[in-house]
Each structure stands twice: as structure tokens, then as C-alpha cells.
Amino acid sequence: MTAISSTGITLKSRPVGEPQASDFGTEVSEAGAPAAGQIQVKNSWMSVDPYMRGRMYDRESYVPPFQIGEVLTGGAVGRVTATNHPDYAVGDLVQSMAGWREAWTAPPEAVMAVKLPGNTGLPDSAFLGIAGMPGLTAYAGILRVAELKEGDTVFVSGAAGAVGSAVVQIAKIKGCTVIGSAGGAEKCAFVKELGADECIDYRAAGDYEGLLAALRAAAPKGIDVYFDNVGGDHFQAAIEVARPMARMAICGMISQYNDTEPRPGPNNVIQIVGKQLQIRGFIVSTHADMQPAFLADMSQWIASGKMKFEETVMEGVENAPAAFMGLFSGQNKGKMLVKL
Numbered sequence: 001m002t003a004i005s006s007t008g009i010t011l012k013s014r015p016v017g018e019p020q021a022s023d024f025g026t027e028v029s030e031a032g033a034p035a036a037g038q039i040q041v042k043n044s045w046m047s048v049d050p051y052m053r054g055r056m057y058d059r060e061s062y063v064p065p066f067q068i069g070e071v072l073t074g075g076a077v078g079r080v081t082a083t084n085h086p087d088y089a090v091g092d093l094v095q096s097m098a099g100w101r102e103a104w105t106a107p108p109e110a111v112m113a114v115k116l117p118g119n120t121g122l123p124d125s126a127f128l129g130i131a132g133m134p135g136l137t138a139y140a141g142i143l144r145v146a147e148l149k150e151g152d153t154v155f156v157s158g159a160a161g162a163v164g165s166a167v168v169q170i171a172k173i174k175g176c177t178v179i180g181s182a183g184g185a186e187k188c189a190f191v192k193e194l195g196a197d198e199c200i201d202y203r204a205a206g207d208y209e210g211l212l213a214a215l216r217a218a219a220p221k222g223i224d225v226y227f228d229n230v231g232g233d234h235f236q237a238a239i240e241v242a243r244p245m246a247r248m249a250i251c252g253m254i255s256q257y258n259d260t261e262p263r264p265g266p267n268n269v270i271q272i273v274g275k276q277l278q279i280r281g282f283i284v285s286t287h288a289d290m291q292p293a294f295l296a297d298m299s300q301w302i303a304s305g306k307m308k309f310e311e312t313v314m315e316g317v318e319n320a321p322a323a324f325m326g327l328f329s330g331q332n333k334g335k336m337l338v339k340l
Helices: 050-056 124-128 132-145 161-172 185-193 208-220 234-240 285-301 317-329
Strands: 004-011 024-031 041-047 074-084 094-097 103-106 153-156 177-182 198-201 223-226 244-252 278-281 310-314 335-339
Touching: 004 103, 004 317, 024 041, 024 103, 024 244, 024 317, 041 094, 041 124, 041 208, 050 317, 074 103, 094 124, 124 335, 132 161, 132 177, 132 223, 132 285, 153 278, 161 177, 161 185, 161 223, 177 208, 177 317, 185 198, 185 310, 198 335, 223 234, 234 244, 317 335
Parallel strands: 153 177, 153 223, 177 198, 223 244, 244 278, 310 335
Antiparallel strands: 004 024, 041 074, 041 103, 041 335, 074 094
């Protein structure tokens, strides 16, 4: 068993506003031969996700902040290249939180590593997207948090992204009318291909009034469910168009992640009372108990052609910062990944 050279991406400085290339650095280290209870893994894919922006602030949150000078962490899949652990063999496919690097050696539990099944028929990369954390986020958020019901009219912001695109399809599978929102004609065409009944091009809408007018036209009788990935004007428009007793699953607010000053809140929050709206923020890890049902349903939906997924891929660990920054300018269609 030998060591493997590994290039990793470090946080060089805490971003102010939108992350810049200068906020990231590189570090070359070795993934050593595994000691007792350890495995050595060569990563083949790594994920970049919007939540990682929050970890770049030095503040308390539901996950600890990234530290300056340390290699970043995130979802990754790879193959075991050497093992000193009874439950892992060379060649096993492993998912871990040891991303942003080419290889690693550690006890599996130290990096939240789990051995993945080898007979799913899915590409390895899918376990970072449709069959991984983003897929489970969509599944738990729309079915449990938003309490989806057949016949609901559902509005999904960020509908061309990894989570939003899965939400669109789950809602259609469950017999709902679905309105998506995405930036640009190409992305809206993609959302329609996924089965959405309508897709609002928020860039063409121009401003809040344009977005609101487009949403009212798409949902003249109002919406029963809102799945929020964007926040800001989308959240305010959803409150405005919500029917009484509507449910809102607040997954993320990517339009606000790079704000340097607190943004004024929606000016129509008083409607939450009169309409008796249910608005729930959620973190996917809270709903880990849904994993078995999620994998069973998702595998069936993919196999039957009911669930499609798209990946935007950049190659090489050195391009991980560019992939991450691309999330905030809408460069991804579906899941943004880095192939190592």
C-alpha cells in the first residue's frame, strides 16, 4: 500500500459579497497508506453546493464554518484504492464529505463515508445529485415539509437547478400542476422538458412587478405550494399569489447568499396571518429517516423514465472554485459537479 499525491482547494480568505478566485488556494499533500481502521480513497467526482457559501462566513450555523487555510470539505464519491478496514475492499464505491481534494485516507466515520451499492445502474456521479443529497432534499421538502397533495398547484423557484429540477418532476409524478422559474429561455425550455406546465423566465420578467405578473398569469387561481430555492422577490411573489392555507417549503435563498447588508424582508408578510400560510424552513439532514423510501422511489422513477436528470460538469480539482462560483451566476443546468 502506497501514498497518493492529492491536490486540495483551500479557503484563502473569507469572501465579501460574491466569491472570487482570489478567495481560494491550493495545497498538495499525501493520502497515506491506511492505518488500522482506515481506508484510502481516490475521489472521482466532487460536488459544489450553494450551502457551502454559508460556511465561508465566520459565524455560527447548523454546520461549522470553513477555516482559513484548510482544505474545504463537501460531498464526493470515489473508489477505495487501499484498505485496512474489515468492511471495505479495494474497488468499493464510497460517498464521503471529503471533497475538494483528489484523494484521502481516514477512518470512514471521520469523513461521514458510506459504501454505496454497486448494482443500481446509475452513474457514480448520480449519488451526488439526483440519488444523493439534492435528490433527498427535493423529496423530503416537497413531500413531507410542503405536505404535497394530488391536484396542488406548485410553484418552484430555481427550477432548473439540482434540487428544483427534482421537485418539478416529483410534483408532476404526484399529479400536480407545476410552475417553475428559471433564468433564461434555454433553462425554461429545460424545465418544460421535465414536465412543468409553465416556466417563468425571471430574467425576461425584469423586476418584481414583472415576476408577479408572470406568476399571476401562470397561476390565475393561486398556488397551493411554494418550494423556495431563491428567496427575495420570488418569496414575496409567492406570498402574494398564495391561496389560503398554502404551504411553503423554504429550502434556500441563493439570491441573498452574497448580500453584504441585510436585505429588507417581503413587504407583504401580513398576508401570512390572513391566508393562514404554513412556512417552514428545513435542513435535509433532519429528514435522513426518509433515505430508504427516497432511494426506493427514485430508483423506480429513474428506471421507468419518469425522472430525468442533468449534470453540468467541470473537469479537474483546480476548476472547483470556478464551478462553485458558477452556481451564483446560473451557469449550471441540473447538478453542478467537478470530475476529478
